[in-house]
Amino acid sequence: MSDTEPTGAFAVVPSNELASAIPFWERLGFSRTGGEDEYVIMEGWGCEVHLTQAGGGAWGVPAENNPFGVFIRTPQVEEIAARVEEIAARVDDLVIRPGGMLRHREWGMYEVGISGPDNLLVQIGWPSSLIKGG
Template sequence: MPIPETTGAFAIVPHNDLPGAIPFWERLGFARTGGDSAYIIMTGWGCEVHLTQAGAGPWRVPEEHNPFGVFIRTPEVDAIAARVDDLVVRPGGVLRHREWGLYEVGICGPDGMLVRIGWPSRLMREPATAGGDPA
């Protein structure tokens, strides 16, 4: 699958174990679409995430607290949440409409990184569906 022609800002996420992080992103519904052994481009759900190997210096991921996070903005919140129910941050991250206007879920990613998946509550189809295609 080639890198799509899209516009936007995409997160570059450092991982302590880059090869080990790829299955996590694939489980969310992303596919590898570019990069090399030290920098990987993953695409799915109409967006991209770029992965890099953490190391010394500004990309070092702390052992006890990871300051990095990713927000995936897609109407397919239910479909992604169903793929990773065992990774949902409980109790606070469970799938629901939030007071700030988003229907979202919070999951624990590689290296303890917070990954939130959400869509504006006012734009959600009623009832929320569990289907969808990540491509």
């Protein structure tokens, strides 16, 4: 764990193949900071995401229509946007289109949607009102 622990809530995301989910989060700029074989803690952009190997029952992840999603609410969205070329090179094939590019949305968020492992929706954003020119 880092010296400055993230505060607030974080997602525990089930994955049908935990081993393939880790590289996805690394592509986004997260790094593994803890956990074990079936439960991994990833940190990046001032927050945590916990990944767990899905089993049967309540944690089972369907092949389609995944009910799980993660919204990464970070003030670093401008910094991320400034590095969009670098980040896009890592995740451009995963950006949800049409309309998936980083932009101000009518619901007041500056965000982008990315398709994650097992059709997980990963949104990255920050309130438009807190961004200069938003």
